Amino acid sequence: MKLLDGIYTRRSVRQFTEEPVSDEQVKEIIKAGMWAPSGLNNQPWRFAVVKSDEAREGLAGLTKYGKVIKGAPVSIAVFVDREAMYNDVKDHQSMGACLQNMLLAAHALGLGAVWLGEILNNAEKVRELIGLPETLELMAVIAIGHPARSDQKSSRKDMSEVLLKEI
Amino acid sequence: MKLLDGIYTRRSVRQFTEEPVSDEQVKEIIKAGMWAPSGLNNQPWRFAVVKSDEAREGLAGLTKYGKVIKGAPVSIAVFVDREAMYNDVKDHQSMGACLQNMLLAAHALGLGAVWLGEILNNAEKVRELIGLPETLELMAVIAIGHPARSDQKSSRKDMSEVLLKEI
Numbered sequence: 001m002k003l004l005d006g007i008y009t010r011r012s013v014r015q016f017t018e019e020p021v022s023d024e025q026v027k028e029i030i031k032a033g034m035w036a037p038s039g040l041n042n043q044p045w046r047f048a049v050v051k052s053d054e055a056r057e058g059l060a061g062l063t064k065y066g067k068v069i070k071g072a073p074v075s076i077a078v079f080v081d082r083e084a085m086y087n088d089v090k091d092h093q094s095m096g097a098c099l100q101n102m103l104l105a106a107h108a109l110g111l112g113a114v115w116l117g118e119i120l121n122n123a124e125k126v127r128e129l130i131g132l133p134e135t136l137e138l139m140a141v142i143a144i145g146h147p148a149r150s151d152q153k154s155s156r157k158d159m160s161e162v163l164l165k166e167i
Numbered sequence: 168m169k170l171l172d173g174i175y176t177r178r179s180v181r182q183f184t185e186e187p188v189s190d191e192q193v194k195e196i197i198k199a200g201m202w203a204p205s206g207l208n209n210q211p212w213r214f215a216v217v218k219s220d221e222a223r224e225g226l227a228g229l230t231k232y233g234k235v236i237k238g239a240p241v242s243i244a245v246f247v248d249r250e251a252m253y254n255d256v257k258d259h260q261s262m263g264a265c266l267q268n269m270l271l272a273a274h275a276l277g278l279g280a281v282w283l284g285e286i287l288n289n290a291e292k293v294r295e296l297i298g299l300p301e302t303l304e305l306m307a308v309i310a311i312g313h314p315a316r317s318d319q320k321s322s323r324k325d326m327s328e329v330l331l332k333e334i
Contacts, residue, residue: 003275006170007199034323048332055334096263108170119205165215167222
């Protein structure tokens, strides 16, 4: 898949087939996230893979989008390590760059994925479920699987609404 | 350029040739940024293109990395629209996803780019220089040009340091 095509054709995928996602695919997606840029190259991202039936069930109970997590063969919970952070805004931006690389990588692998943010309402419970220390703060969960459909539509503003000045 | 290759071979490029960057290339980079995901699809990003000698000189004076900006034929200042925001952490993450798409697009176009964050120390002055309202907050500046060299090295942690759990 060509890079620009991938950026433009990526969609949030919320329905998946039962086909499993391989460990190699999960690692590739995490590797892509790791190659995001970060301020001072501090690489504040940390990952937890959630794939057992029990863990997916538990995670699904912590968001109103539980159906998406239950239907996905694997989810990756993405945390920021507070001890690695140096600037809240910049570190949160880096985490977004990391998450975007992961979504693009899933798409490049022929998989579908969705960035779940509502689950941050239960960030502490997710951390406890996974069994990670308090220094880690949940940033998002990405649900991943083989897309059950590919007719997702999306839209963006016209460029004239967001490109405000040329000086 | 293949998507995954692009993610892995992108580097911060800080030295550029004098070859100009076309308006089409600038628009493609902004379009890529616009296709980042955002919570509630709120698309909080706003862009300003800085390319005149005078404007680049002024922008360069607002960061200790002014040499990079002066050496780049074009820079894009990326703002978040506070009036479009709904959640600080999630909106800053979306801005990071947008910035990453822009860096990847520049790379796919054969250009080099660098995400400048230190200039946030003078965020208000950058906004005033460009002439944008107070509702816009600077998130980063991306300097863009044709790479003068391609031997940039970078490194990442071992995956075992960041993939903490599989449950």
